[in-house]
Amino acid sequence: MSALILLRAHTRIQFLDLLRSPGYVVPTVIFPAMFYVLFDLPFARMRSDVANATTLAFIAFAIVGVTLYQFGVGIAQERGRPWERYVRTLPVAIAARFGARIVTAMLFGLLTAAVVAIVARALTPIDLSLAQWLTVAFYALCGGIPFVLMGIAIGYWTSARAAVPIATACNLLLAFAGGLWMPPQDLPAFVQAVSPYLPTRMFADLLWSVTGSASAERALAGLAAYTVIFAIAAARGYRRDERTRYA
Amino acid sequence: MILRFDDVGKSYVGTRALEALSFQIDRGEIVALLGPNGAGKTTALEIALGLRGCDRGSVQLFGTSPRNVAIRRRLGVTPQESGFPDMLRVEEILTFVAEHYPAPAAISETLAAFGLTSLARRRTGTLSQGESRRLAVALAFVGNPEFVVLDEPTTGLDVESRRRLWDVVRRTGAGRSILLTTHHLEEAQALATRILVIDCGRLLFDGDPDALRRRVGTRRLTYLGTDGPVVVTTANTDEYVRDLVDSGADFSNLEISQPSLEEAFLSLTGGAK
Numbered sequence: 001m002s003a004l005i006l007l008r009a010h011t012r013i014q015f016l017d018l019l020r021s022p023g024y025v026v027p028t029v030i031f032p033a034m035f036y037v038l039f040d041l042p043f044a045r046m047r048s049d050v051a052n053a054t055t056l057a058f059i060a061f062a063i064v065g066v067t068l069y070q071f072g073v074g075i076a077q078e079r080g081r082p083w084e085r086y087v088r089t090l091p092v093a094i095a096a097r098f099g100a101r102i103v104t105a106m107l108f109g110l111l112t113a114a115v116v117a118i119v120a121r122a123l124t125p126i127d128l129s130l131a132q133w134l135t136v137a138f139y140a141l142c143g144g145i146p147f148v149l150m151g152i153a154i155g156y157w158t159s160a161r162a163a164v165p166i167a168t169a170c171n172l173l174l175a176f177a178g179g180l181w182m183p184p185q186d187l188p189a190f191v192q193a194v195s196p197y198l199p200t201r202m203f204a205d206l207l208w209s210v211t212g213s214a215s216a217e218r219a220l221a222g223l224a225a226y227t228v229i230f231a232i233a234a235a236r237g238y239r240r241d242e243r244t245r246y247a
Numbered sequence: 248m249i250l251r252f253d254d255v256g257k258s259y260v261g262t263r264a265l266e267a268l269s270f271q272i273d274r275g276e277i278v279a280l281l282g283p284n285g286a287g288k289t290t291a292l293e294i295a296l297g298l299r300g301c302d303r304g305s306v307q308l309f310g311t312s313p314r315n316v317a318i319r320r321r322l323g324v325t326p327q328e329s330g331f332p333d334m335l336r337v338e339e340i341l342t343f344v345a346e347h348y349p350a351p352a353a354i355s356e357t358l359a360a361f362g363l364t365s366l367a368r369r370r371t372g373t374l375s376q377g378e379s380r381r382l383a384v385a386l387a388f389v390g391n392p393e394f395v396v397l398d399e400p401t402t403g404l405d406v407e408s409r410r411r412l413w414d415v416v417r418r419t420g421a422g423r424s425i426l427l428t429t430h431h432l433e434e435a436q437a438l439a440t441r442i443l444v445i446d447c448g449r450l451l452f453d454g455d456p457d458a459l460r461r462r463v464g465t466r467r468l469t470y471l472g473t474d475g476p477v478v479v480t481t482a483n484t485d486e487y488v489r490d491l492v493d494s495g496a497d498f499s500n501l502e503i504s505q506p507s508l509e510e511a512f513l514s515l516t517g518g519a520k
Binding site for chain 2: 005006009012013016017020021081082083085086088089090091092093246247
């Protein structure tokens with residue numbers, strides 16, 4: 001069948017599966033916004049430049065968390081199941097299945113980011129034009145790509161049991177050290193030293209470039225490099241799983 | 248030609264799963280691959296479906312490699328274990344699978360044929376074992392494929408559910424080629440036009456069910472005689488019963504049963520010597 005019909009079919013069952021797991025979806029969608037209210041709101045409500053910076057950082061946090069979980073944990077749990085073995089006998093290319101996963105994670109990530117944006121709009125003097133918001137949405141999707149690949153790598157290199165703690169640790173450590181929770185200049189000195197080289201920091205820089213407080217070029221170059229690294233890790237993990245399970 | 252195995256060998260670390268297995272399935276045949284657990288059925292099937300490669304020999308599905316995604320449009324398969332995504336409804340899973348095929352069966356007809364109409368809106372996580380097996384077999388047919396592969400279709404079902412599922416498979420399978428694996432001799436004889444018996448990765452028998460019955464000619468006959476229960480294994484039950492009646496001896500609870508698969512294997516391997 002045409003690739004588009006299959007992409008839609010696989011995206012639909014992933015969405016149905018998510019929609020019927022409100023115990024997973026609701027906390028995941030609300031968590032970044034809740035963190036934002038608890039930690040950054042007291043500062044963000046004072047000044048619009050602080051509101052802009054913190055909101056954009058939490059949008060990155062929302063996208064990173066969802067993609068790492070959707071891919072890392074999702075793949076690790078599903079790849080050993082009988083259903084996975086069955087789906088491999090259906091006439092569908094692996095690209096359509098990954099495509100469906102990417103679409104699902106991106107839409108879910110944007111929804112989570114939108115909750116952060118709505119909370120910020122309601123409670124802080126955030127000051128972004130419509131054009132800036134649209135650029136933010138576009139950058140949020142681009143910046144999510146290396147994290148999608150990182151999630152796939154985690155999914156293929158870890159067991160179903162290990163995936164949750166490893167995805168959580170990667171998410172929280174990278175978010176903290178990348179300056180997504182607090183301004184990078186407030187981080188401990190040794191963290192400040194590594195922070196500029198982390199993918200989360202580059203993602204934040206990319207979003208901050210919308211208000212002119214960071215360079216988009218440098219961030220994009222760094223994220224492109226991470227995209228290559230994580231793509232290699234993901235492809236090797238995928239092939240390793242193929243060899244052991246379907247040799 | 249639907250499926251062709253040429254001298255196929257496959258080893259896992261330390262064990263040899265298949266040894267020079269050769270057979271061919273032609274259009275319209277219903278072939279049962281029969282063997283005990285560990286005989287190599289699952290390995291043979293996984294190689295036929297492109298889930299695994301082989302170490303030696305060659306396999307052709309519709310004249311090409313089983314790893315070719317496009318030819319799977321002509322192939323329908325049952326999930327071996329009933330591990331469906333448990334949040335999805337029966338009709339959603341059927342629709343999802345049907346969307347992969349160019350000319351699928353109508354979902355409502357498939358639901359009706361497999362007795363799933365009243366379960367259409369149930370989530371798969373709440374199905375009983377028998378209902379799950381019916382859904383699993385329905386998934387192999389919903390794409391309306393030329394070639395259907397049923398991997399142990401009735402495992403875990405009671406006798407009555409098993410017979411009912413056989414009826415459905417016979418009806419829905421008309422005009423298709425079918426390969427099924429089973430470890431029930433009775434199932435192979437009920438469904439197949441041709442039976443392949445494998446054990447230890449080798450083909451022990453290839454022929455129609457009558458030929459297998461002749462090869463495995465013995466029946467087990469039990470009854471309660473005056474001195475207690477009697478068990479007789481004989482190739483000619485008719486003659487034995489006639490003699491028993493003529494002798495005028497008192498007996499009750501006469502039963503004649505098929506040899507077990509193990510007995511069949513003994514006679515097959517014995518015959519090969």
